[in-house]
Amino acid sequence: MAVYTDVSDEELGAFIEGYDVGRLLSFKGIAEGVENSNFLVHTDAASFILTLYEKRVNPNDLPYFLNLLQHLADKGLSCPQPVAASGGALLGELAGRPAALVTFLEGMWVKRPKTVHCGELGKAMARLHLAGQDYAGFRKNALDVHGWRPLFDQCSARSNEVHEGLADEIAAELSHLEASWPSDLPSGVIHADLFPDNVFFLGQELSGLIDFYFACNDAFAYDIAICLNAWCFEVDGAFNVTKAKALLKGYASVRPLTADESKALPILSRGAALRFLLTRLYDWLSVPEGAMVTPKDPLEYLKKLRFHQTVKNSEAYGLVA
Amino acid sequence: MAVYTDVSDEELGAFIEGYDVGRLLSFKGIAEGVENSNFLVHTDAASFILTLYEKRVNPNDLPYFLNLLQHLADKGLSCPQPVAASGGALLGELAGRPAALVTFLEGMWVKRPKTVHCGELGKAMARLHLAGQDYAGFRKNALDVHGWRPLFDQCSARSNEVHEGLADEIAAELSHLEASWPSDLPSGVIHADLFPDNVFFLGQELSGLIDFYFACNDAFAYDIAICLNAWCFEVDGAFNVTKAKALLKGYASVRPLTADESKALPILSRGAALRFLLTRLYDWLSVPEGAMVTPKDPLEYLKKLRFHQTVKNSEAYGLVA
Incomplete structure (x- = not known):
């Protein structure tokens, strides 16, 4: 339960500008996940989870995971859906780490x-x-x-x-x-x-x-x-x-x-x-x-x-x- | 940056039922504040911050803080506004701690x-x-x-x-x-x-x-x-x-x-x-x-x-x- 990497308002603002997700309103580091840093992001369009992948995750595995989520969401399964940046990529970089934005799933x-x-x-x-x-x-x-x-x-x-x-x-x-x-x-x-x-x-x-x-x-x-x-x-x-x-x-x-x-x-x-x-x-x-x-x-x-x-x-x- | 107290879905559900804030959709512990445990709560009506006051806060001071936020919000200042429970109280109890629900402020x-x-x-x-x-x-x-x-x-x-x-x-x-x-x-x-x-x-x-x-x-x-x-x-x-x-x-x-x-x-x-x-x-x-x-x-x-x-x-x- 931790946020391992600090992200500033400026860094996040620049990152989110690369996505067509509306205007950035807020972000909070959330105490969830032991491997990665996660942020709950609000825009005026929706809520998202931003994940920064820390060193315990093999970056070579990330395309498998992100493409899988996309595949499953396309099939109608309810799971976080990766949001593609305007250039089409599911995987970006923020604060020196691989980073991905996915839709926020309500529920507990x-x-x-x-x-x-x-x-x-x-x-x-x-x-x-x-x-x-x-x-x-x-x-x-x-x-x-x-x-x-x-x-x-x-x-x-x-x-x-x-x-x-x-x-x-x-x-x-x-x-x-x-x-x-x-x-x-x-x-x-x-x-x-x-x-x-x-x-x-x-x-x-x-x-x-x-x-x-x-x-x-x-x-x-x-x-x-x-x-x-x-x-x-x-x-x-x-x-x-x-x-x-x-x-x-x-x-x-x-x-x-x-x-x-x-x-x-x-x-x-x-x-x-x-x-x-x-x-x-x-x-x-x-x-x-x-x-x-x-x-x-x-x-x-x-x-x-x-x-x-x-x-x-x-x-x-x-x-x- | 920590969440000191775990709150279960059942405990939170029972707590939120005491407020007229719509249906509970999700809650996330957020890595903010060094004194208290904070959760970002989504309902189908709005977003809220739930704070559990940990031992470094004097519970006798809480009415001063919460009534002040209410007073300032009433005057039009943009600050978290405490949400009163159905019975009227601004201060409740959750997981054995004093707890309050306030409106979520967008911004960074x-x-x-x-x-x-x-x-x-x-x-x-x-x-x-x-x-x-x-x-x-x-x-x-x-x-x-x-x-x-x-x-x-x-x-x-x-x-x-x-x-x-x-x-x-x-x-x-x-x-x-x-x-x-x-x-x-x-x-x-x-x-x-x-x-x-x-x-x-x-x-x-x-x-x-x-x-x-x-x-x-x-x-x-x-x-x-x-x-x-x-x-x-x-x-x-x-x-x-x-x-x-x-x-x-x-x-x-x-x-x-x-x-x-x-x-x-x-x-x-x-x-x-x-x-x-x-x-x-x-x-x-x-x-x-x-x-x-x-x-x-x-x-x-x-x-x-x-x-x-x-x-x-x-x-x-x-x-x-």
Whole structure:
């Protein structure tokens, strides 16, 4: 939650003049996103989000993300739509950083999602998967099954500082997943980070999806598995099968799962849990002493992983055969 | 620049229901203000700023500030206007903190003010002083000449860490100011913190004044002296008399200075420079090791103080006798 780069009125004014978006009225740095600097911009025509991409984002990936948003918006998906500068470019430069202007999406993320929200999420995710099918861009998932071991190698030595026996537990799970990870599942563009804070609602109605900066090409069902982890556990760690059922039912009402996808849900869910366990563990061990940022608790995902390890088949997720 | 308190969609929804401001569409924590948490709220009717008052603000002062904003807005001054809840209260509670909703002011603060901006500032400040004259509230200036020594006592021992000889220099100035500080100047409500980031412009037109959380009752000319310090020095430390002249001319076009006020400008300017030197010094010495906040440089105000010490009379500020 931060604005890393200061932008002056003069710099922003000059930048906005390159766009046909009306007269600039105000801009506020917003406390959102941990990777980039974001500003809410008002003009006399509309509201926009201006993003300055900071060093953690690979600038070579930006065309993939921005063209994807354009593609999805053209298909009618509710997501931030990049605004082209008068010269046609979606990507500009401001304060020495790559910068893009996108339309502002009204809506709020839901801190405590209810079953109805999970159902709407399922539908929207399926629409995203369908809308992305003919997207020409390709981006490998850097955090897929092949990316986990290199990440683990960087933190395995200190894992037990976080939890006694954690290193062994992760090593065993990693070997299992590497040996049995499914291939050839239906694939395409996935969001890959569809946590509640990236999904906006107005009341019970889903108003849009945001933050596509982990989007990549991977198995659709892996995106579902991420959401089962992110949306269907209660604060006390208990899995809520009613929410999972609503999520899967919502999804299938737009895009039915294949038999292979249904069968793969338990292992994909284990993989998704391990992926967030590993990145959180890495962040946890990387935070400098005395920093003001509180990293997210890796052990939340250890508990989720252990749940998925007990799952025998997809019926445990409420999937009706 | 921070949001200190998280607010959930549910909490905010329940809070906004107490106001007749239309349907809640979105809210974003904004990176503005160092004392409080601020959110930009969109409803289908308008935009608002929601402020949660954190512990550095004395809750007993809040009615003074909020009633003042209401009073000034009623008089036609462009400033955030508090929105009363349906029950009539300007002050509410959210997430365990005192909270207020005010109208959103379009405009941007000017990082490098030009002479024209200084002239507009002068006019707006004079309008503020006139509009506040019949305000019933009273708040002592906690940082007036009597407040400086207690502040200095808390940091004098370590002053020389910041600059060799600083403690002696401040002590001498403080004694001089305490002995010769003018009384009986025309007084009323002053803003007391009218730095460029609290003054919004749309192009060259001043669109409003914000952040009245230092407002108090004190000499009008002291407010001018603060602005001479805050607006009329260049980045290299040089005093820009053209800007000062425009500021004073703009002010006098709305509210002419009395002879006593004109005469007092040099000592008031020294006092204003010392006030910000002391608070910055205090903050500089109070920041914990390793904190991510960079405090503002106290020595900027030492240089300004030394300039004012060389001033013989108000003509040095471009005041035409």
